[in-house]
Amino acid sequence: MTAPKPPAPEIKGYCPGALRPMMSGDGLVVRIRPYNGRLNRMQTQGIAALSERYGNGVIDLSSRANVQLRGVTPDTHAPLIDALRDLSLIDPSETVESRRNILVMPFGETPVEAAALTQALGQPDAPALPHKFGFAIDIGPEPVLQSAPADIRLERDATGGLILVADGMHTGKPVKAQDSIQEALALAQWFMDTRGTHNRMAKLLGDGTPPPAGFTTVRQTQTYGPAPGPTSQGMLAGIAFGHVTAGAFSTLGDIRLTPWRMILIEGVHTPPPLDGLITDPADPLLRITACTGAPACTQGLAPTRPLARALAPHLKPGQTLHISGCAKGCAHPKPAAVTLTATNCGFDLVRNGRAGDTPRQTALTSTDIIKAL
Structure with a gap:
């Protein structure tokens, strides 16, 4: 006898946020989008405490470098949001939150472009982008975020110049630093004007839609492969399946989030003895x-x-x-x-x-x- 075919999974069409959580089997999933991909010690400890107080003590790291609290109930959601707002982790509105999908390279100084893009996406006239549409600020000497999900990217070309990249292309448009965010928003608006039924840049271009003029500079090809180990900023460590207890999370201090289900623990060069922390690149x-x-x-x-x-x-x-x-x-x-x-x-x-x-x-x-x- 042929086994019955399972029902088609429900496609909700959006990612959870903090202001718009998503119900799961263990309660509401509340996704926190750290500004500039960073959390300071107070925020890390605060998130852990709130996970235990208002959730089930389980924290997930997402492939978009976000932090998810699980087990939140409709009754505990509102006080949780108030407490997260006190930690400067909540956007002004659900609309702004849904737009602010920004990946930031975890290495080096925090690029000023990340804060500028955050501010621009919070303006009333910012493009009303699809919920999963995102940006990557990847402007170190060599790209490290090309395997992570993003639709519009800022990178460096082989000469060190700044280029704007539409995801799915092997070339980008040279831009000046002072114009880069305006150019990124213009590309986002072009997508909105052109997309039809598409929600992602690579799908639109893959269907044969020609990009705007000027995207002719060859991109660098990423050679970096994320692996646990020391960096100039601290220790990069893996988290198995991106799943960590609140107790372990509270001890991490200042951290940088990555899309690899790894965290960069700032100022630490010896891995802390935490259950679930992966420090062996061969694991x-x-x-x-x-x-x-x-x-x-x-x-x-x-x-x-x-x-x-x-x-x-x-x-x-x-x-x-x-x-x-x-x-x-x-x-x-x-x-x-x-x-x-x-x-x-x-x-x-x-x-x-x-x-x-x-x-x-x-x-x-x-x-x-x-x-x-």
């Missing part, structure tokens, strides 16, 4: 992406992270793995070398594809998966 958990899964996610059809820990010792050197609780693949929307998608009767295995793609093998047990790896 196979760094090569596994796993969403929350069941039961914390209402759409998850099976637990994911216990399976991930069980499979980690069986990964081949350099092999990567994505485990998704449903066909949406929220934790890793891009294709992966190996993807396991939960179903009502085991896991389906997809090679070089996304969670919702046609599987190569179906209804696998953990023993089957180990053999398939």
